[in-house]
Amino acid sequence: MRDNYKYEIEYYIGNLITYTKELLSKIKQISELLETGIYESYVPDKPMTVSNLLKELDLEDKYFGILVNGKKADPNTKISPDDEIVILPHIAGGA
Structure with missing residues (x-):
């Protein structure tokens, strides 16, 4: 029975380490x-x-504004390798 707990603990620690590495990367x-x-x-x-691009980059569109060829784009905007794509963080604030 102790071995089962040992393996469960190792499993959860492994998952925690993986999650922590991913979080630090983000x-x-x-x-x-x-x-x-x-x-x-x-x-x-x-x-x-x-x-699709945001999914590949593992980004959520609610946090970023996207420009394609200098124009605001929505999630359904089609892009190709020839397009210039700019990803900007949403900025809030002001008085």
């Missing part, structure tokens, strides 16, 4: 984006929608 990416205004350069290898 924090680093968001921090870089906020500091530089640039998340990363990405060129899609095939036509897709903005929604």
Whole structure:
């Protein structure tokens, strides 16, 4: 019976470590984006929608504004490798 608990604990610790690494990676990416205004350069290898692109980058559209060729895009906007895509964080505040 003790071995079962040992394996369960190892399993949960392994999951916790994986989750922590993923969370730290996201924090680093968001921090870089906020500091530089640039998340990363990405060129899609095939036509897709903005929604597909955000899924590939593991980003939620509610946190970012997307420009395609200088124009505001919605999640259904189609993009291709020739398009210029800018991903910006939503900014709130002001008086």
